[in-house]
Structures are given as C-alpha cells and as structure tokens.
Amino acid sequence: MTDKPIREALDAAGRVPSEQDLDTLSRQLNRPVRDVVEIGARCVCGNPLVATTAPRLSSGIPFPTTYYLTHPVITAAVSRLEAAGLMGTMNERLGDDTQLAADYELAHEAYLANRDAIGARSGTGEVPEIAGVSAGGMPTRVKCLHVLVGHALASGEGVNPLGDEAIAQIAEWWTKDKCFCEGAWETTGQAPSQDRSRHVKTQEKVDPSVKRAERARKRAEREANEADQA
Ligand SMILES: [Zn+2]
Numbered sequence: 001m002t003d004k005p006i007r008e009a010l011d012a013a014g015r016v017p018s019e020q021d022l023d024t025l026s027r028q029l030n031r032p033v034r035d036v037v038e039i040g041a042r043c044v045c046g047n048p049l050v051a052t053t054a055p056r057l058s059s060g061i062p063f064p065t066t067y068y069l070t071h072p073v074i075t076a077a078v079s080r081l082e083a084a085g086l087m088g089t090m091n092e093r094l095g096d097d098t099q100l101a102a103d104y105e106l107a108h109e110a111y112l113a114n115r116d117a118i119g120a121r122s123g124t125g126e127v128p129e130i131a132g133v134s135a136g137g138m139p140t141r142v143k144c145l146h147v148l149v150g151h152a153l154a155s156g157e158g159v160n161p162l163g164d165e166a167i168a169q170i171a172e173w174w175t176k177d178k179c180f181c182e183g184a185w186e187t188t189g190q191a192p193s194q195d196r197s198r199h200v201k202t203q204e205k206v207d208p209s210v211k212r213a214e215r216a217r218k219r220a221e222r223e224a225n226e227a228d229q230a
Pocket residue numbers: 043044045046047178179180181182
C-alpha cells in the first residue's frame with residue numbers, strides 16, 4: 001500500500017453506488033455494468049459521471065482502468081477533442097515541457113494510489129499483475145483522453161493536469177457546475193439488465209469457458225475503444 005495522500009472528489013457516502021446509480025450507469029452506457037464498486041464523480045444533480053471498477057474483476061481478471069467516464073454528454077465531448085487531435089499536441093508538449101511531464105508523472109502516481117485504496121476498500125486487495133501500470137497512456141503518453149478526464153473528475157482539480165485541461169476544453173458542451181443529464185440517455189423502459197455477480201459470492205467460481213468468453217469480450221471492448229479513439 002501507499003502513503004501518498006489520496007484525493008477523491010466524493011466522500012465515502014457519495015461514492016457508494018445505489019441501485020438507482022447502477023441502473024443509471026447501465027442506461028448511460030446502454031449495456032449492463034459489471035464490477036462497479038463505487039461512483040467516482042457525480043453531476044450536480046447526483047447522477048453518476050464516472051464509474052469506479054475494482055482493480056480485479058469478479059472473474060479474477062486484473063483490471064487497471066479504475067475510472068470509466070459514463071456520462072454520454074461528456075464522453076461525446078471528449079471524443080470530439082480526440083478527433084480534433086488534442087492528444088497529439090499533448091504528447092508533443094509532454095516531450096518539451098519538463099514541468100508538465102513531472103506533473104503528469106505525479107498524476108500517474110496519484111492514480112495508482114487511488115486504485116490501491118479502492119482495491120483495499122472493495123476487498124480485492126493488491127493486484128501484483130498490474131502494479132505500476134495505470135491507464136490512458138500515463139505516465140509518459142496520452143492514449144485516451146476519456147481515462148484522463150475520468151481520473152480528473154474522480155480526483156478533483158489539480159491532480160491530473162491534462163485531464164483538467166481537457167475538461168476546460170469541453171466547456172462549450174459540459175461544465176461541472178451544471179446538469180446536462182436531461183435527454184442524455186434513455187430513461188423509459190427497462191435498463192439493460194444488471195449483472196450483479198460481484199455481489200454474489202457463490203458466482204465467483206465460474207467455469208473456464210465463461211472466463212474465456214469474458215476475456216474475449218473485454219478484448220473486443222478494448223479494441224472497440226481503441227478504434228473509437230484512433
Ligand atoms: Zn445531472
């Protein structure tokens with residue numbers, strides 16, 4: 001474990017996901033969410049902005065990406081920044097600006113410290129397979145702005161400099177002081193059905209074919225994400 005100060009936007013009570021939060025996350029993502037252990041950030045209205053996943057999934061798979069941006073208005077706005085080439089200029093600046101590079105390295109360390117804390121709180125404990133591995137390209141590259149924005153929202157301002165910059169740059173579409181939820185996702189009918197295996201201990205012993213399918217699904221999701229962000 002780490003002795004670094006942990007900075008989190010929400011207090012302990014605010015992080016606890018309610019049934020309604022899980023329902024909202026599934027609607028925001030238009031798929032059932034799994035292995036969400038906390039809410040990382042919330043809209044001023046209370047709706048989730050960021051889902052927090054434990055560093056080890058209930059299937060046993062190590063999972064480095066702790067914060068997942070779920071609010072469709074924010075994800076779309078961040079995708080616009082990526083499409084406009086912001087990651088390229090950020091990567092150039094990381095090569096030239098030693099202060100920025102140092103601050104970004106600290107963001108990486110803060111990410112790992114938060115993830116350790118979340119692993120401890122959620123009961124998954126340490127996950128040696130992903131020790132020192134954060135997400136989004138940290139500590140030296142920017143590969144996914146959604147990851148950086150998710151981290152910046154979950155940590156509060158001043159932790160992830162490039163995440164903070166991206167948030168400032170989407171101000172024309174989203175700002176944290178206002179609610180942009182209305183009409184942002186389908187609120188009628190059934191939410192994509194929930195998988196609550198994380199909370200059902202007896203389901204943890206899954207057979208290998210299920211694990212293989214899970215890995216394939218994760219891989220497909222990752223590739224889809226990467227294609228999205230290319
Ligand atoms: Zn809202």
